[in-house]
Amino acid sequence: MVRNISNSFLPRIQTVRDILLRNRVDGIIFSNMSNIRYLSGFSGSDGILIISSDSACLLVDGRYTTQAAGEASHISISQYQNKVQGIERTAKELGLKKIGFEAAFVTVEIYDDLVRRFRKKAKLVSFGKELGSLRACKERREIQAMKKAAAIASAAVAKIAHEIKPGWTEQEVALKLEVTARRSGAEQLAFETIVASGENAALPHAKPSHRKIRNGDFVVIDFGVKYQGYCSDETCTFAIGELTAVQKNAYRAVLRAHDEAIASIRAGVAAADVDALTRRVLGEEYGRYFTHGTGHGVGLDVHEAPRVAPGSQDILTAGMVVTVEPGLYFPGLWGIRIEDTVFVKKNSCEIITKMNKKLITIS
């Protein structure tokens, strides 16, 4: 089962082997499909990857055997009828006695079944953060894919900003955005598009509704697409017609928090400090209406390591890609969110999302 791994995956698998050695386990079972794609190239929706010091074996069910052989051509492929049986068989074939697994992605049901099958033949070791952060620092080609995803999504938002008129429903806006992005090469959406106007903008995760956009609204558009598997994530808040002074001041406050947070980002900074700075800039007046974390890592998943939120232990490192997305939500009234995705560098960061975040007024 020793096979040559193609160049692009070898350094990534080597990182796993270093973790393996450091933690004195014989192998690691991967269940997280984004980690599996990252380590093997297989992009299906279900499967298992087992990596040991000298092997890598991808386990899939019958739906994926042919696809796996094509995408992960340098890795052993094994087909299972029952996933846990497949893991048991492969662990036995590879002679693994002490096996790590991703505690954040294995369910209690699968775990209990594995323990029952392994009995005294093998021992399972829970892995947390170390495997969750495997993809946090991006390689050049990953950054390129993310920039392309961001460019496609930003262009769609820029187009809609020119077209949108009072009277359009949120759903019409969402559909136009999605069609434009798909026609420009987006593989699929990175997440469900948010178009939230008026009082709906006070819901951070609103679904596009039949509500018609009207004068005096803020319209929050949170939109992202996938390109070569990689996600983009950006939020613009547009003003429709004339706003109140209270609304304008609130927008300025969010933009200031967004700008200062981004200015603070560079390698070595604690993610929790970026979050704390955002809250400090928003101040007491606004801070209590900012009801979520400042940001999160983005990559193959739209939410991945690191966390930019209170209590995060993560330190920003060159190559990480994170969002900065302060927002204010006044239930029943209106809301604002301003979000860019940035690429962390040694002494600064680079914004990879493309829309200018100065307030755009549509009338």
Next chain:
Amino acid sequence: MVRNISNSFLPRIQTVRDILLRNRVDGIIFSNMSNIRYLSGFSGSDGILIISSDSACLLVDGRYTTQAAGEASHISISQYQNKVQGIERTAKELGLKKIGFEAAFVTVEIYDDLVRRFRKKAKLVSFGKELGSLRACKERREIQAMKKAAAIASAAVAKIAHEIKPGWTEQEVALKLEVTARRSGAEQLAFETIVASGENAALPHAKPSHRKIRNGDFVVIDFGVKYQGYCSDETCTFAIGELTAVQKNAYRAVLRAHDEAIASIRAGVAAADVDALTRRVLGEEYGRYFTHGTGHGVGLDVHEAPRVAPGSQDILTAGMVVTVEPGLYFPGLWGIRIEDTVFVKKNSCEIITKMNKKLITIS
């Protein structure tokens, strides 16, 4: 915390309370977002629902507080910073000592954290199938939503069948389908659209590619949308131009297996027997190219209970909605899949997907 639950959710919550009593636990922690939506109306992407014999409490993070209050207005809403802390606090407030959880949806990481926090204050009890099957039998209004989703998706496929021409890429077909369905009221896709032509049709879960459709191809279109949260699921295989006799015979074999399986479905039949019948009709010649289960339940999730596959223990019951989707896959050559979604009745079943499955030839 005793609150009146609105009429639509009360019988569902009562079912949970019966399970609770039968299993002698004080409460159940729900993590599966579709179960949470089913039991409370909350349609967000993250949260926890705890049901005890006299309470129901929905726990959400700050992104969802306002949405939860709107959607689950008859249930107590509690906001958490940290999910496991939130569960711990609510369990204490409700005085729960023995608490069930969904073993198929709780990760080892969350479980370990819960056990650590509960220590000797409360005991966790793993629940499997019983909670997984909660949504298997649909109510009238659920069937109505599913029929509407199916009608939207089928109409989009019917339209594309008239428009499609050799030379179109798979991605163009997928995009047209999706735009048509969205314009007809689909909320979102039920799953990633599959448009697989020629040798790509041999991949049961292919992604739409740049491959141009050409004469002699089978084109497999597996398409579903959501309406009021409910999924549709249907697969058509079209012939492009003239096929070989081998291809035509294979199509007939799959259609026969599909038809006979559907004819066998009624309340009381074992799901495994439907699967076995499908394989028996395909026979030895074709059976080994049928590499997946015959079907699965559909509802708020596109894959849910019951399983129509070898080894399934599920008995079909009136009100269940399942797919029947035999397929043949010849790696490197071509593939066929024919899928309908049916609603199980006492003495038969009703097909809710709308496309006729006789071979349609496009030229």
